Amino acid sequence: MGALTFFARLFFKLREKSINAFIQSPIKDQREILKSLLKKGRDTNYGEEFNFSRIHSYKEYSSIVPIVDYEDFFNKIKKTLNGNDNVIWPDKIKWFAKSSGTTNDVSKFIPVSQQSLDLNHMKAGRDLLSVYLKNNPKSKLFDGLALALGGSRQLTPFDKSQQIFIGDISAILLKNLPSWASYLRTPNIDIALMPEWEKKIKSMAEITSKQNITNLSGVPTWTIVLIREVLKVTGKKNILEVWPNLELFIHGAVSFMPYKNLFKELIPSNQMNYFETYNASEGFFAFQDNPDSSEMLLLTNHGIFYEFEDVKSKEVKDLSNIELNKDYALIISTYSGLWRYRIGDTVKFMSLNPFKILITGRTKHFINAFGEEVIVQNTDTALSNACKIFSASFYNYSAAPVFITGKKRGAHEWIIEFIKEPKNKTEFINVLDQELRKINSDYDAKRYKDIAIKKPEVHFVKEGFFDYWLKSKKKLGGQNKIPRLSNDRKYLDDMLGQISPFQ
Numbered sequence: 001m002g003a004l005t006f007f008a009r010l011f012f013k014l015r016e017k018s019i020n021a022f023i024q025s026p027i028k029d030q031r032e033i034l035k036s037l038l039k040k041g042r043d044t045n046y047g048e049e050f051n052f053s054r055i056h057s058y059k060e061y062s063s064i065v066p067i068v069d070y071e072d073f074f075n076k077i078k079k080t081l082n083g084n085d086n087v088i089w090p091d092k093i094k095w096f097a098k099s100s101g102t103t104n105d106v107s108k109f110i111p112v113s114q115q116s117l118d119l120n121h122m123k124a125g126r127d128l129l130s131v132y133l134k135n136n137p138k139s140k141l142f143d144g145l146a147l148a149l150g151g152s153r154q155l156t157p158f159d160k161s162q163q164i165f166i167g168d169i170s171a172i173l174l175k176n177l178p179s180w181a182s183y184l185r186t187p188n189i190d191i192a193l194m195p196e197w198e199k200k201i202k203s204m205a206e207i208t209s210k211q212n213i214t215n216l217s218g219v220p221t222w223t224i225v226l227i228r229e230v231l232k233v234t235g236k237k238n239i240l241e242v243w244p245n246l247e248l249f250i251h252g253a254v255s256f257m258p259y260k261n262l263f264k265e266l267i268p269s270n271q272m273n274y275f276e277t278y279n280a281s282e283g284f285f286a287f288q289d290n291p292d293s294s295e296m297l298l299l300t301n302h303g304i305f306y307e308f309e310d311v312k313s314k315e316v317k318d319l320s321n322i323e324l325n326k327d328y329a330l331i332i333s334t335y336s337g338l339w340r341y342r343i344g345d346t347v348k349f350m351s352l353n354p355f356k357i358l359i360t361g362r363t364k365h366f367i368n369a370f371g372e373e374v375i376v377q378n379t380d381t382a383l384s385n386a387c388k389i390f391s392a393s394f395y396n397y398s399a400a401p402v403f404i405t406g407k408k409r410g411a412h413e414w415i416i417e418f419i420k421e422p423k424n425k426t427e428f429i430n431v432l433d434q435e436l437r438k439i440n441s442d443y444d445a446k447r448y449k450d451i452a453i454k455k456p457e458v459h460f461v462k463e464g465f466f467d468y469w470l471k472s473k474k475k476l477g478g479q480n481k482i483p484r485l486s487n488d489r490k491y492l493d494d495m496l497g498q499i500s501p502f503q
Contacts, residue, residue, distance in 0.1 A: 008133070008142040015130035022301035023354045027320050029301040034058060037305055037333055046076060046088045046339060058318050062307070067316065067331055067340045070108050080337070081109055083162035088337030089113055096158065097169040097281035109166060110281040116335040117176050119303030124284035127299070131289045132248065132275060141214050144245050145186045149204070149218030149226055150174065150193060168193070169281040186211055197477030205229040213243040217250035220259040221396060222477065224419075225467075227266050239267050252277040254481060255359070255377070257294065258384040262393040262419060278359060282343050283334055286357055295356040307331035311346060311363075322349050327375070329363050346375070365485045369401035370410050370452045372443040374436070376484050382435035383416070389431055390422035396466040396482050400492035402457065410453045415495055417461045417502075429458050465502040469495055 022029055038061070042052035050065045066072075079087045081096055089111065097110040133139055150170030158164045165172075171193050177185070187207050194200035209230050216223060227239050234242050246267065256276055263274070278286040278296055283304050286296035298306070300319065308328035309316045316331065327346050333339050344364065347357045361376035368374070379399060387393055395417045402411040414432075422428040433455050437444040446452040470476045483491045 008129075012126065012130040012133050015127055016134060018301075019127055019130060022299075023297070026298070026300035026355055030305060030319050031058070033301070033303065034061065034305045034333070037335065040090060040335070041088075041337065041339070044086050044088055044090055044337070046337070050339075062316060062318075062340075065340050067307075067309070067342055069342050069344075073338070073341060076337075077109055077111060080111055081158065081164065081166075083159055083164060088339065089335075091115060093336065094163050094165060095172045095175075096164065096166045097172055098166045099169070099281045108281075110169075111336040111338070112169070112172055112281075113336040114176075116283070116303055117172070119335055120299075121173060121279070121284050122176070122178075124279070124287065124299050124302050127302075128250070128275065128277065128287045131287070132273070135289075135291060136247075136273065139247060140245060141248060142184060144212035144214030145208075146181075146184055146215045146217065147186055147204075147208055147211075147213045148192065149216070149222050186213070200477070201226055201229050205233045209234050209242055212245055214245050215248040215250065216246070219253040219481075220251050220256055220263070221254065221481075223249070223251070224259070224262065224266070224395065231266075238265075240269055247271060248273045248275065250275045250277055252279050255380045258380050258387070258394065260384075261388065265393070278357075280343065280345075282332060282336075282338060282341070285330070285332075293356075295350045295358060298355040298357055300355060303335045305333040307333075307340065308347070309342070319355065322352065322355070324349050324352065327360050348377075361485070365483060367399065367401055367412060367485050367487055369403060369487060370446050372440065372446045372453065374412070374440055374443055374485065378436060378440045378443070379485060381439055382432055385435045386428060386432040387422075390424070390428055391420070392418060392422040392428070393420045394418045395463065396484075398466075398482055398484055398486070398492060398495060399456075400486045400489045403489075409450060411455065411457055412453065413457045413459075413492060415459045415461055415465070415492065415499065417463060417465050419463065421460065425458075425460055429456060432456060432458070459496070459499060459503070461499060461502040465495075465499065468502070469498055472498065 038052045038055055041047040055061050055064060076088050080093055085092065091113055093111045093113050095112040097112050099108045099110055133141070150168060156166060158166045174189050174192065187204055191200060191203050191207065194203065204226060230239060230242055231237070236242050240246060249263070249272070251274065256274065273291055276288040276294065276296060277284070284299065284302065285304065286298045288294065289297040307316055307318055308322060309331060311327040311329055325348060327348055329342060330345050330347055331340055331342050333341070344362055346360045346363055348360050350356050350358055366373070366375050383394065383397060397414060397416040399412050399414040402413050404410040433447070437447055466482050467476060470480060470482070486492060
């Protein structure tokens with residue numbers, strides 16, 4: 001073990017007591033956070049509008065303050081972005097994370113206060129590393145460099161006179177990293193946040209192929225692109241020939257399950273560790289604390305007050321009344337002035353002691369054209385299972401309904417880009433259908449004897465299609481993602497219009 005890893009262990013061991021404490025007292029911590037948030041926000045315009053000073057319980061908070069989506073809250077954020085003080089938060093907010101996923105036609109500007117960075121993002125990052133080092137006593141993580149595949153928006157002035165900056169959350173985090181963390185990461189910030197995604201990948205591959213990389217972090221899909229570029233640059237067969245000390249991949253944004261086998265091919269090591277995180281522009285919510293389970297530990301003492309809206313009944317609860325195995329839309333209140341803000345993700349609780357969750361999808365990403373209620377978790381699992389059976393691996397996919405017209409029955413239409421195609425495509429479609437029927441009883445009922453919907457229609461496309469489509473939308477790279485499920489045909493029809501060169 002090198003000196004840096006030795007001292008890192010001593011530093012991160014100090015966090016263990018705090019981590020154990022929040023695991024043992026989540027409800028108490030959540031009440032304290034809500035109390036602190038209301039006290040901090042009571043003299044803001046928003047706090048005065050909803051009488052924060054008179055709210056003394058969660059029951060009062062939930063009955064007085066409305067739940068909002070971004071569109072509902074935009075006017076408040078816009079005022080803050082334009083330099084107006086004390087609108088939603090008493091402290092000056094000088095950073096705004098610009099988020100524009102594929103499904104958003106308009107960019108979102110998420111306020112990020114210094115207090116939120118300190119109490120949430122940075123604290124959660126320290127705790128993740130502390131848990132990892134505790135689980136891996138022989139780790140040499142800090143004897144090499146961390147390679148982080150971030151976004152593509154540098155921090156740029158929105159209003160120089162007000163010192164307000166916008167950019168990817170990754171740019172904001174890089175700007176605020178402690179000096180020791182900056183010293184241990186690569187490449188430099190100018191390359192890490194290059195706006196030209198393809199040029200950035202090539203530059204990162206050239207630079208990092210000559211360095212001692214011990215850990216990676218990023219979205220699985222883009223990390224695959226980077227690893228394959230490094231292999232191309234070096235002429236090596238697997239990445240351990242380039243980075244022999246690689247031991248950890250910290251990933252998030254999309255489910256890792258469908259990519260697990262592919263990463264084992266790219267990184268053929270039994271010593272490799274994979275940690276999933278739930279880290280968004282709005283906050284760092286959870287991370288995987290047990291390498292043998294995909295469930296993520298909910299961070300209940302990290303500057304965020306959580307609420308959960310039952311997707312079916314629409315009942316909203318705080319953490320004290322949560323039930324297992326139900327899909328909940330996540331609602332947050334934060335130290336950046338987001339109040340009862342619905343972020344658009346759905347989660348399911350797999351454990352209540354401690355509180356552990358799985359991300360099940362997006363509130364707008366599903367197919368329910370025929371009462372089948374298919375969510376991303378269903379399709380990820382079904383496709384992953386089918387690929388395993390056929391020794392195939394995919395890069396990305398998107399699906400939408402084929403609506404019933406006249407005598408034509410409905411169906412689901414898929415576009416799938418494979419890295420390693422199944423040899424028998426017809427049988428693959430049959431198995432994909434069967435796996436989805438096993439997972440989702442509503443889908444199975446609608447498929448029974450083709451009563452409502454017939455077998456899926458699948459387009460197999462060559463490598464590069466989805467990146468090509470994102471590039472055509474000027475959204476290649478960063479945090480932009482393919483809409484895996486849509487309940488209308490807006491995105492799928494647009495993709496089909498560009499598909500012919502890749503078939």
